[in-house]
Amino acid sequence: ECVIEDGTIAYKNWVKTGTEVYRQFWIFDVQNPEEVMINSTKLKVKQRGPYTYRVRYLAKENLTQNSDNTISFVQPNGAIFERRLSVGTENDSFTVLNLAVAAAPILYPNSFVQMVLNSFIKKSHSSMFQVRTLKELLWGYKDPFLSLVPYPIDTTVGVFYPYNNTVDGVYKVYNGKDDISKVAIIDTYKDKKSIYAEFEHEVNLKGIPVYRFVLPSKAFASPTVNPDNDCFCTEKIISKNCTSAGVLDISTCKDRKPVYISLPHFLHASPDVPEPIEGLNPNEEEHRTYLDVEPITGFTLQFAKRLQVNILVKPVKKIDTLSKLKRNYLIPILWLNETGTIGDEKAEMFRKQVTGKISLLGLVEMVLLTVGIVTFVASMIAYCVCRSKKVK
Template sequence: MCCNKKCWLIAGTVIGALLVILGGVLIPVGDIIINGEIDKEAVIEEGTIAYENWIVPGSTVYRQFWIFHVSNPNEVIEGAKPILQQKGPYTYLVRHLPKSNITQNTNNTVTFYQPNEAVFQRNMSIGSDDDEYTVLNLAVAAAPGIISEMFLGIVDSAIKQSNSSLFQKRSVREVLWGYRDPFLEAIPNFIISDKTTGVFYPYNGTADGPYVVFNGKDFIQKVALITRYKRQSTLSYWSDDYCDMINGTDAASFPPSVDKNLRLYFFSSEICRSIYGEFEKEYKLRGIKLYRFVVPKLALASPLENPDNHCFCTDLLISRNCTGSGVLDLRACQGGKPIFLSMPHFLYASDFILDSLDGLSPNIEEHQTFVDVEPITGFTMHFAKRLQVNVYFNRTDKIEVLSKLQSEFMFPVVWLNEVGI
């Protein structure tokens, strides 16, 4: 870790203010100086240090990807348990473009879009992103979940016509960012019109938003809190208003005076929900005290373990009557595609998910998400967002390459580690 531009706010407003305090009798005055500087410099408006770090992150942000290579594809089709090997990291620079269409509103909020662009970093990767691996065929695996059962005969014919199968060789770049799929090309347009697929397709050249956040001018404890996303104050993905709430910030910063006894809430459009971190430890980085908050096991636990998650259970069959833990059903916000999110290597997931696959080794140190926050200013100094993208599919007699599978699968495609350094 290194001390980035965000240190200037901390050093300039906190440490600098402390240096002018000449004894215990002046401590109340010192607190006023410190709090006054923070209230001024943490506001999201032109001319403040917070604004400079808000437009473009003060940390350089990278995404590391590990692709899941399938060692025994033919055997899996015949009913064997998949043997997986992770291949990576393949690293991309992200979040380097400034926020766009920024508007300071009259109600002390700011509206903006977050542009998306990923730039490959060969020197931080194990090889070229043209490296090829045997991976799950996204289109074939997802087809039964998004195409009406009455058309599965057409799906089976299209698989054979295009010489496709449940697995295929694809480059890292294709898996992540998209490719024209021959199986989809063989499907009539009235069933599926978009012939391109990829885990994060479309990404480059797109923008997330609009977001509306509080700028903190009227009340600094609201700074950076998201009040609207895509012109709505709540989401519409889940079955309950509780799960549809937009809570917290985007995790790049939090309101000042962070209390380690309270949860830190943040919203991520990629996981289609708000989530939270809980205090784990305190440590120092170059003399600056930081609080580490981690996303706990309960955040993705079953409703049996965490009743607050009742409205994230969307399918009684897949979740085994809402007893399954560790995965989040994203179909409602992914156009019906059977995409499920988890922590890498199914950390904290139910045994029945892990038992259907070989080659996974979940561990907290490598696979847990955390944010390290300077508690006085609320600035995130370091973070690691770790997620895994999985496709759910099951055996069906109507599609030959799926007819002999040993069981249903929550099949991992890729996991990522987004870090700010």
């Protein structure tokens, strides 16, 4: 019943999870935009949140059983705002980095092109920073600067644009048919090996013993410490020639846009990474990523995925709003916490069908072992008594 195959209990609960999954956002509201643009001072930010959305409520699609005992699928994206779990509404406004202005000179390094872009930026009254609502920042808005560019480009900008009516994947996971210990483990994501977690300790989750796995600090370490991260070090300046830790360059996954991911508040980062930013308070318990995995079935019964989205901004002489910067800034935009925990009803079913039976099996083993020991001891005593009488 634990194999991910049509007809099993595992398959039914895996295709569409019965657990509610929430994604919380904390936005970094910039407090001193003018000082940064004019004097290149330290960036002061204030975290605001959480703003909560329900996600992963749609069933997996394009399910395909493969010959290597894996199953492939895509996860449809969807987000429903949960006002009762949020500090405000989707119309709350924030002072944040202007995503289009920051990315333009990196995408187009040619000086002449930058001069042309600068004229569009000025004409649209755009700047290094802007005021946007939560809904605009996350899901997209028509950018006034890009709207003036006389080329057929998508003028909508957003951290997670496009999202609704899109899919995530392709995922490829083991179905457990040949090895039940590998069931539900991700083999590849978009044909690439996924990031890993390491065992920390055992946890009791609603009466179910689970193993807690955490995202280790070396997953964000510099290539000098973890050579596996060498492919993430493409920006030699912010990484101090690839000796700094805590940030991964994912620009190649984002059409060369200068997007970098880290743990929230630059947890586990080298001191030089958050140095130009004030208002960050990294905390291991609040900002780490973990998975609670039930060891018999391999199912994740509780998790917290925490990541921060950052954008690189460089001084650019040809663009007025960026010309007075004297340093590079890795500006945090937001961090997210995507969580899910097995519900009480599902937990009760799990205890009855899995852990309860395993506990019963353990009890039967102890009884049989005790009976066996008693029988063995009694037999040895009887043997010794009989032998003693025979000798006499």
